[in-house]
Amino acid sequence: MSHSPTARREMPALPLRRVVVVVAVLAASLPLLLHLPGPVAVGVAVLALLAGASALRRPLPIGLRVLLVLLASGGVLAGFDFRLGRDAGSALLLAMLLLKLAELRDIDDARRLVGFALFAPFAAFLQDQGPLTLALGLLAGAAALFALARLAHASAEMPGLASEWRQLGMLVLLGLPLAAAAFWLFPRLPTPLWGLPENAVARTGIGDSMSPGDWIDLMADDSPAFRVRFEGPRPPAEQLYWRGPVLSHFDGRTWRRDPRLAVLPPPPLPAAPDGGIAYTLTLEPTDRRFVFALESPAGWPPQLQMDGEASLLAREPLRGLAQFQLRALPVQAFQPQLPEPLRRAHLALPPGYNPRSLALAEAWRAETPDARGYITRVLEWFHAEHSYSISAPPLGRHTADGFLFDTREGFCEHFASAFVVLMRGAGLPARVVTGYVGGVRNPIGGHWIVRQMDAHAWAEVWLEGEGWVRVDPTAAVAPERIFDTLEDRGGGGIAAGLQPMFDLGDTLREAWNHFVVQYDALRQVQLLERLGVRNADPLRVGIAFGLAAALALGLSLALLLRREDRERDPLQRAWRAYLRRWARRGFGKRPGESAAAFAARVGRSVPEAAASLEALVARWNTLRYADTAVSTEARAELARALRQARPPAVGGS
Amino acid sequence: MAAQAGAAGRLDRWLGRLPLLRGRRPEALPVRLDHRRIYVLPTRLGLLVGGVLLAMLLGALNYNNNAGLVLAFLLIAVALNSAVMAHLGLAGLRLDALQAGPVHAGGLLSLRLSFDSGRRAREGLWLQNENGEPALLAGPAAARLDAVLALPAVRRGRQALPRLRLTTTRPLGLVRAWTWIAPDAGMLVYPALETPTPALPGASTPGQGRPRPDRSGEDTHHLRDYRLGDAPRQIAWKASARSGQLRVREYETGAAQDVQLDWKGLPELGTEARIRRLAAWVVEAERQGRRSRLVLPSGVLGPGRGAAHRHACLQALALLPTTPA
Numbered sequence: 001m002s003h004s005p006t007a008r009r010e011m012p013a014l015p016l017r018r019v020v021v022v023v024a025v026l027a028a029s030l031p032l033l034l035h036l037p038g039p040v041a042v043g044v045a046v047l048a049l050l051a052g053a054s055a056l057r058r059p060l061p062i063g064l065r066v067l068l069v070l071l072a073s074g075g076v077l078a079g080f081d082f083r084l085g086r087d088a089g090s091a092l093l094l095a096m097l098l099l100k101l102a103e104l105r106d107i108d109d110a111r112r113l114v115g116f117a118l119f120a121p122f123a124a125f126l127q128d129q130g131p132l133t134l135a136l137g138l139l140a141g142a143a144a145l146f147a148l149a150r151l152a153h154a155s156a157e158m159p160g161l162a163s164e165w166r167q168l169g170m171l172v173l174l175g176l177p178l179a180a181a182a183f184w185l186f187p188r189l190p191t192p193l194w195g196l197p198e199n200a201v202a203r204t205g206i207g208d209s210m211s212p213g214d215w216i217d218l219m220a221d222d223s224p225a226f227r228v229r230f231e232g233p234r235p236p237a238e239q240l241y242w243r244g245p246v247l248s249h250f251d252g253r254t255w256r257r258d259p260r261l262a263v264l265p266p267p268p269l270p271a272a273p274d275g276g277i278a279y280t281l282t283l284e285p286t287d288r289r290f291v292f293a294l295e296s297p298a299g300w301p302p303q304l305q306m307d308g309e310a311s312l313l314a315r316e317p318l319r320g321l322a323q324f325q326l327r328a329l330p331v332q333a334f335q336p337q338l339p340e341p342l343r344r345a346h347l348a349l350p351p352g353y354n355p356r357s358l359a360l361a362e363a364w365r366a367e368t369p370d371a372r373g374y375i376t377r378v379l380e381w382f383h384a385e386h387s388y389s390i391s392a393p394p395l396g397r398h399t400a401d402g403f404l405f406d407t408r409e410g411f412c413e414h415f416a417s418a419f420v421v422l423m424r425g426a427g428l429p430a431r432v433v434t435g436y437v438g439g440v441r442n443p444i445g446g447h448w449i450v451r452q453m454d455a456h457a458w459a460e461v462w463l464e465g466e467g468w469v470r471v472d473p474t475a476a477v478a479p480e481r482i483f484d485t486l487e488d489r490g491g492g493g494i495a496a497g498l499q500p501m502f503d504l505g506d507t508l509r510e511a512w513n514h515f516v517v518q519y520d521a522l523r524q525v526q527l528l529e530r531l532g533v534r535n536a537d538p539l540r541v542g543i544a545f546g547l548a549a550a551l552a553l554g555l556s557l558a559l560l561l562r563r564e565d566r567e568r569d570p571l572q573r574a575w576r577a578y579l580r581r582w583a584r585r586g587f588g589k590r591p592g593e594s595a596a597a598f599a600a601r602v603g604r605s606v607p608e609a610a611a612s613l614e615a616l617v618a619r620w621n622t623l624r625y626a627d628t629a630v631s632t633e634a635r636a637e638l639a640r641a642l643r644q645a646r647p648p649a650v651g652g653s
Numbered sequence: 654m655a656a657q658a659g660a661a662g663r664l665d666r667w668l669g670r671l672p673l674l675r676g677r678r679p680e681a682l683p684v685r686l687d688h689r690r691i692y693v694l695p696t697r698l699g700l701l702v703g704g705v706l707l708a709m710l711l712g713a714l715n716y717n718n719n720a721g722l723v724l725a726f727l728l729i730a731v732a733l734n735s736a737v738m739a740h741l742g743l744a745g746l747r748l749d750a751l752q753a754g755p756v757h758a759g760g761l762l763s764l765r766l767s768f769d770s771g772r773r774a775r776e777g778l779w780l781q782n783e784n785g786e787p788a789l790l791a792g793p794a795a796a797r798l799d800a801v802l803a804l805p806a807v808r809r810g811r812q813a814l815p816r817l818r819l820t821t822t823r824p825l826g827l828v829r830a831w832t833w834i835a836p837d838a839g840m841l842v843y844p845a846l847e848t849p850t851p852a853l854p855g856a857s858t859p860g861q862g863r864p865r866p867d868r869s870g871e872d873t874h875h876l877r878d879y880r881l882g883d884a885p886r887q888i889a890w891k892a893s894a895r896s897g898q899l900r901v902r903e904y905e906t907g908a909a910q911d912v913q914l915d916w917k918g919l920p921e922l923g924t925e926a927r928i929r930r931l932a933a934w935v936v937e938a939e940r941q942g943r944r945s946r947l948v949l950p951s952g953v954l955g956p957g958r959g960a961a962h963r964h965a966c967l968q969a970l971a972l973l974p975t976t977p978a
Contacts, residue, residue: 111698112701115705118702118709118728119708122718125713125724126718134724137724149826151826152822153776157776157789171735171824171825174734175730175731175733176730182722183722183723186722189717192717516720520717521717557737560738
């Protein structure tokens with residue numbers, strides 16, 4: 001490491017406090033570490049401990065460091081399946097930051113390291129902006145500032161830890177006004193200048209394909225998928241079908257979204273200019289474009305579009321929390337006219353799969369020519385001979401056959417998939433619809449939360465003369481498993497006792513999402529309008545920010561100077577205040593005038609105050625200049641007397 | 654980095670020539686440091702952290718990442734405040750006393766600068782001259798801060814103080830606040846002494862008396878009050894204890910001890926060598942406790958003895974022109 005000669009000359013090398021550097025870097029790593037996938041997180045944590053231990057003593061040998069660099073990069077890349085995206089990049093950055101710790105030599109290294117470490121919390125914020133992550137990130141910022149402050153001390157002046165924290169706290173407190181002004185008023189970008197870094201590894205959640213049995217993990221995931229706030233009346237829980245991707249293409253095993261159908265113009269939906277159920281949907285980030293809207297959607301904001309299968313899609317992948325205002329009408333059949341190509345697409349089945357199911361479909365359809373009658377017959381069969389089970393055994397090549405005739409147990413994916421096969425086999429156009437069903441109302445916040453475990457698959461069948469009609473085969477078997485609540489699943493006991501706490505936590509999280517995470521350019525304009533700034537264009541926002549920042553800076557500066565001006569000796573303070581009171585009466589003590597001379601001069605002009613003034617001045621002189629040690633009580637008593645003394649009002653004024 | 658430092662040095666010198674910026678003439682004490690002469694710029698660490706924060710701010714603005722914005726704005730505000738605090742660390746400071754110990758040319762002038770820190774507790778202030786080692790300002794009380802600088806005393810005579818820089822990077826090391834001080838004070842540098850110490854010239858008036866044999870009686874010397882610079886062995890401890898004040902013995906000395914140190918008596922030496930020899934003699938005579946009389950082209954000093962006389966002689970020698978008329 002080379003040093004510039006000026007840097008060295010200006011100040012002698014200050015002592016390197018290794019512990020604070022290690023703490024700062026580890027604190028900066030923590031928020032990101034918590035968002036790494038399990039195996040990578042463990043590896044990085046081990047690396048952190050190793051590097052931290054080495055930083056406390058001496059740098060690791062260069063050979064070992066090179067080995068660690070290779071190991072860490074390889075490990076991180078392998079942990080992300082060699083797909084380099086945003087999260088893998090963050091993890092790599094974190095590993096390199098920690099490795100820098102293993103070559104901590106001198107104070108310049110230490111300072112640079114602490115400066116760079118500030119990136120790590122930001123990388124964590126790109127993945128999650130929850131209160132915990134923000135709190136950890138702010139702690140990391142505090143630890144970095146603390147380290148910088150510690151590294152700026154000469155050893156002769158090293159203060160105690162408590163005193164250091166106090167000073168730092170003062171610095172941060174004084175920074176709060178400016179930070180707050182900047183947060184709310186710094187002009188925000190209405191549209192990003194560049195796109196978010198792509199994430200190579202998709203998050204869990206509903207995607208654009210589904211094969212029976214692949215949602216087992218999802219059904220056990222109680223993390224929120226989205227939150228809903230109804231503005232008016234809300235439908236009963238049984239009507240809460242949140243429609244997501246429509247899967248029309250079946251290859252014998254997996255249902256997929258058919259891109260050719262998706263690009264078609266949206267089908268005509270029952271129109272309603274207003275009315276219906278208005279609600280605000282706050283979707284957790286998915287890295288996908290799917291929006292889960294209440295059936296059937298009647299109004300949506302311009303950021304959304306409807307595809308050819310009546311699914312709502314965002315124009316950009318949802319990489320952060322997204323909020324939309326939507327309206328829904330009571331569900332009814334739609335698209336009564338189905339063009340022939342569409343009809344064919346919704347009847348297609350891969351040849352050579354599920355022969356038993358197709359044979360059954362043909363036989364039953366022949367026996368029951370009425371479409372609705374056929375549907376009812378299938379549902380009754382499901383109800384009578386199939387059962388709901390989250391731990392369904394795996395299926396072979398013929399998934400529908402295996403489920404319908406052999407295992408006879410499964411969950412929504414199995415039911416929906418087999419049902420659509422039976423429909424198509426009977427000549428009825430049908431498709432699988434994925435999304436979420438139900439949700440739990442949070443009694444504290446009043447909003448609804450829909451979790452990943454509420455993921456659901458159902459079917460839509462096109463009926464001649466009616467259009468697409470929703471059929472939920474799972475509901476025929478186990479309605480309670482679909483429309484249940486969290487209490488039902490937890491089975492009471494401890495979980496039920498804790499429910500109010502979960503509700504409260506979720507309410508806070510919803511408020512956090514609304515007030516903190518969702519604050520953007522639009523809300524900024526709304527805020528300014530509430531403050532009386534009309535037509536807040538970027539220029540006006542900038543002016544508002546400038547004014548607020550100037551105000552905040554002025555406030556900080558005033559507080560700083562006030563701190564400086566504050567006399568530390570209470571007696572001296574009281575004496576000066578007393579003199580100021582006289583000065584306001586027109587009797588300022590002249591510079592160079594002794595206290596006694598001042599008292600004499602004022603006493604001549606204001607004879608009625610002469611006695612008390614002279615007594616006070618005499619006591620002041622005694623305490624201030626007397627040889628003998630002065631008791632604290634005497635000083636306190638005089639300070640009190642000075643504080644209470646008031647010069648009399650003068651001469652008719 | 655060296656190039657950077659060189660550029661910074663050039664810029665510094667260039668700024669130093671700007672009359673409005675820093676072209677301050679040497680100024681009389683007390684020197685009050687106000688905002689007009691305090692400069693604040695980021696350190697290299699500050700530039701680095703500034704870059705990191707700027708990148709964070711841009712990224713957070715682009716993605717409307719509010720958590721990132723909270724962190725970035727908070728850190729930026731703290732960094733700005735730290736610049737203000739660095740400025741305030743210097744503002745209001747007053748240099749009100751300079752004190753230099755006696756030094757001979759070739760030695761190190763130990764210069765004590767004494768600052769009144771006002772009502773503010775100040776820390777992390779470093780004082781240095783152009784190329785010297787920096788010294789940390791420290792004080793027994795918060796209101797008074799001292800720093801001792803070791804300045805090389807190159808040649809005898811009045812030595813102007815170099816321009817001094819007072820720097821701080823507290824509280825976070827992100828910005829450096831500095832100011833230049835050029836106190837108008839010349840420090841006296843005594844001439845270098847000839848080594849090895851030459852023998853004193855022979856008694857100028859041989860046979861004329863000898864040291865009084867009896868130096869123990871109270872009446873053989875008188876006592877005077879202690880003055881700064883008196884040697885501890887001269888203090889009359891018993892008398893001091895009686896009077897409650899430090900008293901110093903002053904010996905009555907005989908004229909027999911007088912040495913005559915004459916400029917004209919050393920024609921074989923060059924000017925500087927002569928000055929070195931005479932200076933060494935003055936010191937030696939004082940060490941032996943003998944009265945000396947220094948005869949210089951510029952005048953005669955003494956006969957006399959004691960710190961004051963010694964100082965007067967060395968000062969006269971120090972201030973001799975390089976080529977005496």
